[in-house]
Amino acid sequence: MYKVLKKEILAPSIKLFEIEAPLVARKALAGQFIILRVQDQGERIPLTIADFDRARGSITIVFQEVGKTTRELGTLDEGDCVKDFVGPLGVPSHIGNFGRIVCVGGGVGVAPVYPIARALKEAGNEVIGIMGVRTAELVFWEDKMRDACSELRVTTDDGSYVRKGFVTDVLQEVIEEKGDLALCVAIGPPPMMRAVANLTRKFNLKTVVSLNSLMVDGTGMCGCCRVTVGGETKFTCVDGPEFDGHLVDFDEMARRAVIYKPQEQRALDLYNEKGGQKCQCGCGGE
Amino acid sequence: MAEKKKIAPEKNLMPAQDPVERARNFHEVALGYSEEAAVAEANRCLQCKNEPCKQGCPVEVDIPSFIKLAAQRDFKGAIKKLKEKNALPAVCGRVCPQENQCEKYCTLGKKHEPVAIGRIERYCADWELANGVLPQETSFPNGKKVAIVGSGPAGLTCAADLAKLGYQVTIFEALHIPGGVLMYGIPEFRLPKAVVQAEVQNLKKLGVDIQVNAVVGKFATVDELMGEYGFDAVFIGTGAGLPHFMRIPGENACGVYSANEFLTRTNLMKAYQFPDYDTPLRIGRKVAVLGGGNVAMDAARTALRLGAEESWIVYRRSKNELPARHEEVEHAEEEGVRFKFLTSPTRILYNGDYWVTGMECLQYELGEPDESGRRRPVPIKGSEFTIDVDTVVVAIGQGPNPLVPRTTKGLVCNRKGNITADLETGATSLPGIFAGGDVVTGAATVILAMGAGRTAARAIDVYLTE
Numbered sequence: 001m002y003k004v005l006k007k008e009i010l011a012p013s014i015k016l017f018e019i020e021a022p023l024v025a026r027k028a029l030a031g032q033f034i035i036l037r038v039q040d041q042g043e044r045i046p047l048t049i050a051d052f053d054r055a056r057g058s059i060t061i062v063f064q065e066v067g068k069t070t071r072e073l074g075t076l077d078e079g080d081c082v083k084d085f086v087g088p089l090g091v092p093s094h095i096g097n098f099g100r101i102v103c104v105g106g107g108v109g110v111a112p113v114y115p116i117a118r119a120l121k122e123a124g125n126e127v128i129g130i131m132g133v134r135t136a137e138l139v140f141w142e143d144k145m146r147d148a149c150s151e152l153r154v155t156t157d158d159g160s161y162v163r164k165g166f167v168t169d170v171l172q173e174v175i176e177e178k179g180d181l182a183l184c185v186a187i188g189p190p191p192m193m194r195a196v197a198n199l200t201r202k203f204n205l206k207t208v209v210s211l212n213s214l215m216v217d218g219t220g221m222c223g224c225c226r227v228t229v230g231g232e233t234k235f236t237c238v239d240g241p242e243f244d245g246h247l248v249d250f251d252e253m254a255r256r257a258v259i260y261k262p263q264e265q266r267a268l269d270l271y272n273e274k275g276g277q278k279c280q281c282g283c284g285g286e
Numbered sequence: 287m288a289e290k291k292k293i294a295p296e297k298n299l300m301p302a303q304d305p306v307e308r309a310r311n312f313h314e315v316a317l318g319y320s321e322e323a324a325v326a327e328a329n330r331c332l333q334c335k336n337e338p339c340k341q342g343c344p345v346e347v348d349i350p351s352f353i354k355l356a357a358q359r360d361f362k363g364a365i366k367k368l369k370e371k372n373a374l375p376a377v378c379g380r381v382c383p384q385e386n387q388c389e390k391y392c393t394l395g396k397k398h399e400p401v402a403i404g405r406i407e408r409y410c411a412d413w414e415l416a417n418g419v420l421p422q423e424t425s426f427p428n429g430k431k432v433a434i435v436g437s438g439p440a441g442l443t444c445a446a447d448l449a450k451l452g453y454q455v456t457i458f459e460a461l462h463i464p465g466g467v468l469m470y471g472i473p474e475f476r477l478p479k480a481v482v483q484a485e486v487q488n489l490k491k492l493g494v495d496i497q498v499n500a501v502v503g504k505f506a507t508v509d510e511l512m513g514e515y516g517f518d519a520v521f522i523g524t525g526a527g528l529p530h531f532m533r534i535p536g537e538n539a540c541g542v543y544s545a546n547e548f549l550t551r552t553n554l555m556k557a558y559q560f561p562d563y564d565t566p567l568r569i570g571r572k573v574a575v576l577g578g579g580n581v582a583m584d585a586a587r588t589a590l591r592l593g594a595e596e597s598w599i600v601y602r603r604s605k606n607e608l609p610a611r612h613e614e615v616e617h618a619e620e621e622g623v624r625f626k627f628l629t630s631p632t633r634i635l636y637n638g639d640y641w642v643t644g645m646e647c648l649q650y651e652l653g654e655p656d657e658s659g660r661r662r663p664v665p666i667k668g669s670e671f672t673i674d675v676d677t678v679v680v681a682i683g684q685g686p687n688p689l690v691p692r693t694t695k696g697l698v699c700n701r702k703g704n705i706t707a708d709l710e711t712g713a714t715s716l717p718g719i720f721a722g723g724d725v726v727t728g729a730a731t732v733i734l735a736m737g738a739g740r741t742a743a744r745a746i747d748v749y750l751t752e
C-alpha cells in the first residue's frame with residue numbers, strides 16, 4: 001500500500017498527490033511515469049512523475065479528474081493509500097547541454113514538463129518556458145516553472161490571465177524572436193502537441209512530445225499502447241513515452257484514445273450514481 | 287497381475303459443464319473426477335516395470351507409483367509422491383499437453399486410450415487443496431538471500447525449492463498479482479485463479495517474500511539486486527511476454543488486440559465483470575483470432591464468453607498441425623468456435639473512425655515439410671478473399687521481454703533475445719545469475735518452466751554452498 005503524504009488542490013479538478021513509494025523515488029527521472037490502481041477492482045492508470053523526493057521516498061503526481069478512476073483517486077485524503085503503484089516506467093528524458101531550449105506545457109501538461117525543464121536548466125541549457133491553460137483559474141505551478149526555467153511566458157486561451165492566445169502563438173513569437181533554438185519539448189493534450197509539432201516542423205525545430213496512449217501493464221507485455229512513429233509501430237510504455245513529434249501519427253493516436261469511450265462513460269455514470277465515494281476496499285487511512 | 291484384469295479400453299470420462307451453457311460463463315469447464323472415477327482410472331494402469339510414461343514427463347514424475355497409491359485411495363501418499371517432482375500438480379494436471387507428454391508413451395495407449403494420468407494427477411492435487419495442504423519440510427534458515435525475478439511457474443517453483451532449503455527468498459513481480467501467465471494469460475474457465483493463488487499462499491507459508499509492482503530493470507537492475515540489495519544469487523524467470531504482431535497494414539486499428547492484451551484485460555483485470563471491475567474490453571459481433579496454439583484457443587473461447595456472436599480461429603496450416611492441446615481444440619469446437627484453416631491475413635480493413643471492418647486473407651495449401659517437420663503452408667496466388675469481422679486478436683506467439691537483458695551488462699542472449707542458460711543448471715553468462723522458463727526456451731509449457739525453476743534452485747544451492 002502506498003500512502004498519500006500530501007494532497008493539494010491546484011485548480012478545479014486538478015489535484016496533486018505526494019505518494020510514499022521509496023523504491024520508485026530512488027530511481028525516478030524526469031520524463032518517466034508510474035501506473036497506479038486505487039483499489040482492488042480498479043483500473044491501472046498511467047500518470048507522469050511530476051516530481052520526486054529521494055530523501056522522503058516520495059513521488060508527486062498531478063492529475064486531472066476526467067473519468068471514474070481519476071475521480072475516485074481524487075477522493076482520497078492525506079493518510080489514505082492507493083493499492084498499487086509501480087514505476088518508474090518509460091525511458092527518461094534525454095538530458096544534455098543543447099543550448100537554448102523551449103519547454104511547452106499545456107493544461108495539466110505543465111506538471112510533467114516541469115521536472116524536464118528543471119533538469120535541462122540544471123544541465124546548463126537556457127530554458128524558455130511556455131505555459132498555457134484555458135482560463136485563469138486553471139493556472140498552477142507558475143512559481144515552480146519560473147524557478148525551473150530561465151524565462152517563463154504564460155498565456156490563457158480566453159485572455160483571463162496575462163494574455164490571450166494559444167501556446168502555439170507564444171511559441172511562434174519565441175521562435176521568431178530567438179531564432180537559434182536547439183529543441184522544443186511539448187507536453188499537453190494531444191491536439192496541442194500536434195499543433196506544436198505542425199508549427200515547429202515549418203521551422204525545422206526538433207520537437208519532443210510525451211504521448212499518453214491507453215495502457216494496461218506498462219512493461220511492453222500487452223501492446224495496448226502502440227503508436228505509429230515514422231511509419232513504425234512503437235510501444236509508448238517502453239519505447240517512449242517521449243517521441244519525435246514530427247513523426248508521430250496523431251490521427252491514429254486520437255482514434256485509439258477513445259476506444260472505450262462508451263464504457264468509460266458508463267463507469268463514470270455508475271460511479272456518480274453511487275455517490276462518487278472513496279474506494280470500498282477498506283484500505284482507507286491505513 | 288495386471289494382465290489378468292480386464293482393462294476398459296477408454297478413459298473414465300471427466301464430467302464437464304454443458305457446452306452451450308459454459309460457452310457463456312467463466313466457470314471451470316472440466317469438473318474433475320469423483321473419487322470413484324479417479325480410483326477406477328488409476329486401476330486401468332498396468333504398472334509397467336519399464337515406466338515408459340515417466341520418460342514422457344519433462345520432470346519425470348514417478349507416475350506408476352503415484353497412480354498405485356491413488357488406486358489404493360492413499361491420496362496423501364499420492365500427492366507426496368507427485369510433489370517430489372512436480373511443485374504445481376493442481377496446475378499441471380489441468381494444463382499439461384499430456385497427449386504429447388506422459389500419456390503419449392503410455393503402454394495402454396498402443397491398443398486403447400492411455401491412462402488419464404493428468405486427470406488422476408488433478409484429482410490428487412484437488413484432494414490436497416480440499417483437505418488441507420500437507421506441512422512442507424523446511425530446513426533451518428541458512429542466512430543467504432536469493433532474488434527471483436518474475437512469479438510465473440518457473441519463479442514460483444524456484445522460490446519454493448530454495449525456501450525449503452533454508453534460503454531467504456524474495457520474488458519481484460512486475461504486475462500487481464503473482465502467478466505470471468497462470469494469472470494473466472490462461473483463463474479462469476481452464477485454470478481457476480483460486481488454484482493458482484492457493485499455490486502462492488503455500489509459498490508465503492514457506493516464508494517467501496513476494497514484492498508485487500516491482501519491475502526489475504526499472505526500480506532496480508539485476509546488478510543492483512546483487513549489489514546494494516545484498517542478494518547472493520538471482521534467478522530470472524521473466525517469461526515470454528512480448529507480443530508478436532503480423533506486421534500487416536491495419537494492425538493498429540481500433541478493435542485489433544494482441545492476445546496478451548485481450549487475455550490480460552479479461553483474466554487479470556476481470557473485464558468480464560465490468561462494470562463491477564473498472565477495466566473495459568470491447569467485443570465485437572464477429573471475432574477472428576489469428577494463430578492455432580493454446581493462446582489462440584483461449585482467446586477464441588473467451589470471445590464467445592464475452593458475447594461475440596461468432597468466434598473464428600484463423601490458422602495458416604491445417605487441423606492436424608494445430609499446436610494447441612487436443613482437449614482445448616475439442617472444447618473450443620463444442621462451444622461453437624469455428625475454424626478457417628489454411629488461411630492467413632494480408633491486411634486488416636478499417637473505416638474512417640479506424641475501427642476494424644474486415645480482414646483480407648489469402649488461401650494456403652500445404653507444401654513440402656519445413657525445418658519443424660510440418661508441411662509448409664504456401665499461399666495460393668490470386669486467392670484473396672475478405673472475411674467480415676470487427677475484432678481481431680493476434681495470437682501468433684510471444685518473445686522474451688527485453689527489459690532485463692537490456693539493463694543487465696554482460697548477460698548473453700541469443701538472436702531471438704532469449705537468455706542463454708545452461709539447461710542442466712540454469713547458469714547464465716554471469717556468475718550468480720541463473721535463468722529458466724520461457725525467457726530461456728521461448729514460449730513453451732508450464733511443466734517445462736517449472737522444471738527449469740527446480741533445476742536452477744538445485745544449482746543455486748550448489749553455487750552458494752560451495
Ligand SMILES: Cc1cc2nc3c(=O)[nH]c(=O)nc-3n(C[C@H](O)[C@H](O)[C@H](O)COP(=O)(O)OP(=O)(O)OC[C@H]3O[C@@H](n4cnc5c(N)ncnc54)[C@H](O)[C@@H]3O)c2cc1C
Nearest residue numbers: 045046047048062063064067068069070212213214257264
Ligand atoms: C504515460 C502517460 C502519462 C500520463 N500522465 C498524466 C498526468 O500526469 N496527469 C493526468 O492528468 N493524466 C495523465 N495521463 C492520462 C491519464 O492516464 C488518464 O487521464 C486516465 O487514465 C483517465 O482515467 P479515468 O478512469 O479517470 O478516465 P477514463 O474514464 O478512462 O477516460 C476519460 C477520458 O479520458 C481519456 N483518457 C482515458 N485514458 C487516457 C489516457 N491514458 N491518456 C489520455 N486520455 C485518456 C478518455 O479518452 C476519455 O475521454 C497520462 C497518460 C499516459 C499514458
Ligand SMILES: Cc1cc2nc3c(=O)[nH]c(=O)nc-3n(C[C@H](O)[C@H](O)[C@H](O)COP(=O)(O)OP(=O)(O)OC[C@H]3O[C@@H](n4cnc5c(N)ncnc54)[C@H](O)[C@@H]3O)c2cc1C
Nearest residue numbers: 436438439440460466467471502525723724730731732735
Ligand atoms: C494464453 C496462454 C495459454 C497457455 N496455455 C498453456 C497450457 O495449456 N499448457 C501449458 O503447459 N502451457 C501453456 N501456456 C504456456 C505457459 O503458460 C508458459 O510456458 C509458462 O507460464 C512460462 O512460465 P515462466 O515462469 O517462464 O513465465 P511466465 O508465466 O510468463 O511468468 C513471467 C512473470 O515474470 C514477470 N516479469 C516479466 N518481466 C519482469 C521484470 N522485468 N520484473 C519483474 N517481473 C517481471 C511477468 O509479469 C510474469 O508474471 C500458455 C500460455 C499462454 C500465454
Ligand code: SF4
Nearest residue numbers: 343378382387388404
Ligand atoms: S506433470 Fe504433466 S507431463 Fe508430468 S505426469 Fe503430470 S500431467 Fe504428465
Ligand code: SF4
Nearest residue numbers: 331332334339392393
Ligand atoms: S505406461 Fe501407462 S499403464 Fe504403464 S505404468 Fe505408465 S501410466 Fe501405467
Ligand code: FES
Nearest residue numbers: 218220222223237
Ligand atoms: S501498456 Fe502494455 S505494452 Fe505498453
